[in-house]
Amino acid sequence: MKKDANTDYDIHPLIKQRWSARAFSQEPVEMDKIHRLLEAARWAPSSMNQQPWRFIIGIDKDETHQKLFDTLVEFNQIWAKSPVLILCLGKTKMNMKDEPNEAYSYDVGQAVAYLTIQATQEDLFVHQMGGFDKGIAMELFNIPVSYMPLVILAIGHYGDSDTLPEKIKILEFSPRLRTEIEEMVFSGSFGHKADIFAKK
Amino acid sequence: MKKDANTDYDIHPLIKQRWSARAFSQEPVEMDKIHRLLEAARWAPSSMNQQPWRFIIGIDKDETHQKLFDTLVEFNQIWAKSPVLILCLGKTKMNMKDEPNEAYSYDVGQAVAYLTIQATQEDLFVHQMGGFDKGIAMELFNIPVSYMPLVILAIGHYGDSDTLPEKIKILEFSPRLRTEIEEMVFSGSFGHKADIFAKK
Numbered sequence: 001m002k003k004d005a006n007t008d009y010d011i012h013p014l015i016k017q018r019w020s021a022r023a024f025s026q027e028p029v030e031m032d033k034i035h036r037l038l039e040a041a042r043w044a045p046s047s048m049n050q051q052p053w054r055f056i057i058g059i060d061k062d063e064t065h066q067k068l069f070d071t072l073v074e075f076n077q078i079w080a081k082s083p084v085l086i087l088c089l090g091k092t093k094m095n096m097k098d099e100p101n102e103a104y105s106y107d108v109g110q111a112v113a114y115l116t117i118q119a120t121q122e123d124l125f126v127h128q129m130g131g132f133d134k135g136i137a138m139e140l141f142n143i144p145v146s147y148m149p150l151v152i153l154a155i156g157h158y159g160d161s162d163t164l165p166e167k168i169k170i171l172e173f174s175p176r177l178r179t180e181i182e183e184m185v186f187s188g189s190f191g192h193k194a195d196i197f198a199k200k
Numbered sequence: 201m202k203k204d205a206n207t208d209y210d211i212h213p214l215i216k217q218r219w220s221a222r223a224f225s226q227e228p229v230e231m232d233k234i235h236r237l238l239e240a241a242r243w244a245p246s247s248m249n250q251q252p253w254r255f256i257i258g259i260d261k262d263e264t265h266q267k268l269f270d271t272l273v274e275f276n277q278i279w280a281k282s283p284v285l286i287l288c289l290g291k292t293k294m295n296m297k298d299e300p301n302e303a304y305s306y307d308v309g310q311a312v313a314y315l316t317i318q319a320t321q322e323d324l325f326v327h328q329m330g331g332f333d334k335g336i337a338m339e340l341f342n343i344p345v346s347y348m349p350l351v352i353l354a355i356g357h358y359g360d361s362d363t364l365p366e367k368i369k370i371l372e373f374s375p376r377l378r379t380e381i382e383e384m385v386f387s388g389s390f391g392h393k394a395d396i397f398a399k400k
Contacts, residue, residue: 109309
């Protein structure tokens with residue numbers, strides 16, 4: 001299913017086409033695609049090249065997959081039936097010294113963004129979820145306190161939206177909306193619209 | 201100048217080719233390219249579609265450009281002479297209620313990641329800098345306390361690496377390094393390598 005972004009300015013097709021689907025197929029995800037998704041994340045930039053991202057991957061109802069699913073909030077369990085689930089963690093401290101890495105969350109966001117671009121290239125869909133029990137995830141996977149669970153990714157091929165419950169189906173078919181670009185780009189001072197969009 | 205990632209698995213060319221250059225050309229960046237960069241950021245996913253990213257853009261030594269440059273730490277001022285500088289902010293609160301948005305930094309990271317992909321597509325280079333005075337930036341641009349300065353982006357065409365001082369030139373020509381993928385992907389429990397790379 002396509003839900004291309006309704007853009008004001010032409011952007012790369014993979015960014016235009018990416019959207020956060022909920023109707024996943026049960027068809028397994030090809031292993032070489034999984035490799036490439038994680039490799040794409042690996043090559044994201046990060047502050048001081050700290051690469052604070054870590055991934056715990058569950059595939060096709062293996063034990064990790066089941067545990068990850070169990071941490072999801074009830075609403076997400078309704079639809080997040082993808083063959084791949086990945087918990088994304090951030091290392092909150094610097095690699096070589098005992099100091100906080102203030103950019104860890106930002107940098108994991110970058111890595112996952114690259115993963116989503118690669119996934120779109122592979123005809124896969126990614127839906128990111130903040131709705132899971134981080135404390136239980138810490139326990140289930142023996143996560144050290146210096147790592148922070150950030151999101152769980154549902155990843156898979158597109159399935160059949162007709163199998164979704166009605167309230168989820170509404171979300172699946174609702175248009176992708178964004179704030180106007182003029183509301184997010186300023187110059188001079190905060191809130192002062194940049195005049196670069198004047199001719200729009 | 202090319203510095204393609206030395207990947208273990210084949211990834212999208214734009215992710216493979218992107219790198220954080222320091223030798224920027226003084227050639228202005230075409231306005232339609234600037235539009236597309238910001239539009240790409242706009243279509244990033246975000247938690248609850250909060251879109252917490254805001255951008256303050258300075259172009260070609262306008263007043264904003266000069267102010268942004270002035271906030272940079274001395275080391276970055278040596279090389280960050282790009283025709284475009286963008287301060288990226290995160291809205292730390294939810295849009296509709298007075299509650300913290302825990303994903304704001306992660307989501308700004310995603311938006312900037314999309315911007316960097318679009319920039320690579322446009323033959324532009326982006327170098328992200330955490331090294332700037334956030335307090336001074338808050339003052340200079342009247343940034344409300346509910347917004348957090350995260351990074352400044354230097355953006356431009358590639359210039360002449362010979363113009364860089366020697367210590368910067370060393371960075372410019374050093375290879376792009378990443379931790380082994382097996383060190384960042386686990387299953388079962390934290391630190392337990394996922395066996396999906398066994399055949400590598």
